[in-house]
Amino acid sequence: MYSFPKNRYLYNGACHDHFKPMPADFRSQIEGQRAYLLRFASLQLRSTEAAEDVVQETLLAALAGESGYRGQSNLRTWLTGILKHKIVDAIRKSSREMAAGAFDDDPEIESLGYKFKDNAHWAERPAAWSDPDSALEQKQFLAALEKCLQALPARTAQAFLMREHLGLGTDEICKELSITATHCWVLLYRARMALRQCLEAGWFGKGAKG
Amino acid sequence: MLTCKEVTRLISQGLDRELSFGEQTALRVHFVICRGCRNVNRQLAFLRRAMQRLSSAENETGR
Numbered sequence: 471m472y473s474f475p476k477n478r479y480l481y482n483g484a485c486h487d488h489f490k491p492m493p494a495d496f497r498s499q500i501e502g503q504r505a506y507l508l509r510f511a512s513l514q515l516r517s518t519e520a521a522e523d524v525v526q527e528t529l530l531a532a533l534a535g536e537s538g539y540r541g542q543s544n545l546r547t548w549l550t551g552i553l554k555h556k557i558v559d560a561i562r563k564s565s566r567e568m569a570a571g572a573f574d575d576d577p578e579i580e581s582l583g584y585k586f587k588d589n590a591h592w593a594e595r596p597a598a599w600s601d602p603d604s605a606l607e608q609k610q611f612l613a614a615l616e617k618c619l620q621a622l623p624a625r626t627a628q629a630f631l632m633r634e635h636l637g638l639g640t641d642e643i644c645k646e647l648s649i650t651a652t653h654c655w656v657l658l659y660r661a662r663m664a665l666r667q668c669l670e671a672g673w674f675g676k677g678a679k680g
Numbered sequence: 681m682l683t684c685k686e687v688t689r690l691i692s693q694g695l696d697r698e699l700s701f702g703e704q705t706a707l708r709v710h711f712v713i714c715r716g717c718r719n720v721n722r723q724l725a726f727l728r729r730a731m732q733r734l735s736s737a738e739n740e741t742g743r
Contacts, residue, residue: 510735513734513735586683586684586685589683590683590684590685590686591683591684591685592684592716595715595716595719596716596717596719596720596723597719598715598719598722599719599722599723599726602723602726602730605730606729606730606733611730612730612733612734615730615731615734616734633696634727634728634731634732634735635731635734635735639696640696640697654696655689655692655693655696655697658692658695658696659688659689659692659693662692662695662724662727663688663692665727666720666723666724666727669723669727
């Protein structure tokens, strides 16, 4: 007789009714990816609660669709694929619920901490960063990047993360957020320039690095 | 002649869509004379790599 592992999601009523007993190792393998999936979802959704919801849906969908996994080499990649769809569903839902006036990003307001002169050339010319590639190997750098992401306005961060974290094309981002391609490019531009500025101030700037 | 502001916009859009031949040429010409925009071009490309690293290394940087 198969016994369910002690896990709150597996006691979630629907499970017992709909899922046939599975080899325990598949369940535990999936369960082993939970922390990774939670981190992945939290970065995009900026809410632990919302992230837990989509991860739960993902794990349930994975259990229901184990056959879909057969023949794929990497469990994490497969699960992340399911998770991305669940995240986009969640974004679509919250995007619909968002009132029209709730946009925190007026496309006309471009500047997020970087400065051009009136003639649209640099007020302060951006300097080269020293050895950015070694920064990539440092956990503290990734933490600094994450902090910079959290400092972005919600809508700007959402569009940027859909592009660079979920890897969606701008056409799909426009569709899900119900914005024009131009607005989308403006959001991405603002996000990149703000992050550039933030990393420079917090990491690459003179004296900022420990 | 593009301004630095227009150039940075094109650099960003170049990460999201294919730039036209004219746009690419205008960027290249600008980069020859403007070190600031050259730096931004490198830095935005780096930002993409940094995001890829963050996305894939999340479990390792977990709190």
